[in-house]
Amino acid sequence: MTTADLLVIIFNVIIYYMLGYYLPFSFLDYTPIYSINEVINYVAIDCSVWLTVAFTVDRFVLICCQKFREKYCREKTAAVIIATVCIVFCFKNMPLYFAFEPVYVINNVEWGAQFKPIYYTLTGWVTFDWLDTIVNPLLPYFLILLLNALTVRHIVMANRTRRALQGQHNTQNSDDPEMQSRRKSIILLFAISGTFIVLWMPYVVFFLISRITDNQYNPHQYTDPFLIAEYSADMFQLLSSCTNTCVYALAQSKFRKKLINIITYPLSSIFKYVK
Numbered sequence: 001m002t003t004a005d006l007l008v009i010i011f012n013v014i015i016y017y018m019l020g021y022y023l024p025f026s027f028l029d030y031t032p033i034y035s036i037n038e039v040i041n042y043v044a045i046d047c048s049v050w051l052t053v054a055f056t057v058d059r060f061v062l063i064c065c066q067k068f069r070e071k072y073c074r075e076k077t078a079a080v081i082i083a084t085v086c087i088v089f090c091f092k093n094m095p096l097y098f099a100f101e102p103v104y105v106i107n108n109v110e111w112g113a114q115f116k117p118i119y120y121t122l123t124g125w126v127t128f129d130w131l132d133t134i135v136n137p138l139l140p141y142f143l144i145l146l147l148n149a150l151t152v153r154h155i156v157m158a159n160r161t162r163r164a165l166q167g168q169h170n171t172q173n174s175d176d177p178e179m180q181s182r183r184k185s186i187i188l189l190f191a192i193s194g195t196f197i198v199l200w201m202p203y204v205v206f207f208l209i210s211r212i213t214d215n216q217y218n219p220h221q222y223t224d225p226f227l228i229a230e231y232s233a234d235m236f237q238l239l240s241s242c243t244n245t246c247v248y249a250l251a252q253s254k255f256r257k258k259l260i261n262i263i264t265y266p267l268s269s270i271f272k273y274v275k
Helices: 002-022 031-064 075-099 123-165 177-213 225-250 253-274
Strands: 104-106 109-111
Touching (some): 002 031, 002 225, 031 075, 031 109, 031 177, 225 253
Antiparallel strands (some): 104 109
16 A cells, blocks of 8 residues: 555656656656556556555454454465556556547657547547546445445444443443454544545546536636646545555554654654763
8 A cells, every 4th residue: 555655656746746847848748658657647546546445355354254354364365466456457547548649749759648539539438437437436435435334333333242241331441452442443444434535525526527517628727717626636636645554554553653763763862962
């Protein structure tokens, strides 16, 4: 997950947006290179989202499927799933390379890349575009919500059973480490689901509105409200590629302890040197 999120930051945020804005007409703007970078962007985002789904499935099996988890929750299984996700989405996004055409042709050199007009009209490309949105993020939406709901339901039922066995039907034992662990799991699950849904929602809404209304806009008219909405949706979508890893990491007590050590180490070293 961290690797996929880092690739999103490198290729989509740094190379595509930042370098593309501050270094216009560099070699990155050659149409073949621009098109390859677009494909890599799609692959990185798809892998980032679906590795989050795979992690959610793994957590669901670990918590809810006691008999199946010994066979499923293994390093070998995780390696196979990670490799499968990466390979599938590499092949899935390869056709996108042929969906672009140059924006400018200067001295027989092709610059920039934009979707060909047939991408929005040809049945095959329109179907591909809808399937691409279903695969990411509509289907991940459904899977994450469903699996997290089932996981939370299982944890709540287990907590009720545990309190009943302890004879605490009407009170909650805040000192019970098992109960505290389950409570943290619920908070983590809601944090992951909430950030994913909220940050991807503008992108989904923009996609549906643009397809239903068939709104056309000038990509170089930066005051166009529709263009502003598209860039805003992209910004939130890219932000979602960073939040899940941070939430998972910060939820781990060992990670927080190491992070605090890194922050306090320079200060403690200075104090020791002064003394």
